[in-house]
Amino acid sequence: MARVREGLLGRAGEWLRDWSVLRQLHGEDANSTAAESAASRRLRPRLEEADTVGTSICPYCAVGCAQLVYAKGNDIIHIEGDPRSPINAGTLCPKGAATFSWLLNPNRLTTVKYRAPGADHWEDKPLDWAMERIAQLARRTRDETFVEKLPDGTVVNHTMAIAQLGGATLDNEENYLIKKLCSGGLGMTWIENQARI
Missing domain, CATH: 3.30.200.210 (Phosphorylase Kinase; domain 1)
Incomplete structure (x- = not known):
């Protein structure tokens, strides 16, 4: 029992001697290594x-x-x-x-989720499938709603059925290309960027 007590007292004494507060109270410069302890010296970033x-x-x-x-x-x-x-x-x-x-959140979605019209559940789909589906639906909507001329003969070549909303962290060059694709290529008129909303 005496050995156990001596061992505990010895470890407590080591800890007290290593404790930065006591070293600073005994006059060590607080701007020196007095704030360090054996444990803090072992820590690595x-x-x-x-x-x-x-x-x-x-x-x-x-x-x-x-x-x-x-x-x-x-x-x-x-x-x-x-x-x-x-x-x-x-x-x-x-x-x-x-x-x-x-x-790194375990609840973060990392797959394409698709819910078919009238379905009551979501399905996982490959990214290639989703990109092709988006392209097909955009093209179909554009073709079905495209207006070449107004009734008075004014040429407009546009669709009012599709809109585009850009992300706030896109730079000017990316926004320029998106604008060219959406307005010039697809004839969209509703083009906006999250940064302005």
């Missing part, structure tokens, strides 16, 4: 494990804050604001700071 650092843009709003994405192998291990960005200078709002957690 998780970003040290990253073997790749990529850049991204926060997907939430029209601000377009830059992000640094840290990965180890094929796994993302951290996302933070990019301090080189003139837009956000390394800061992120609460939504942007949560990018990592929603990206």
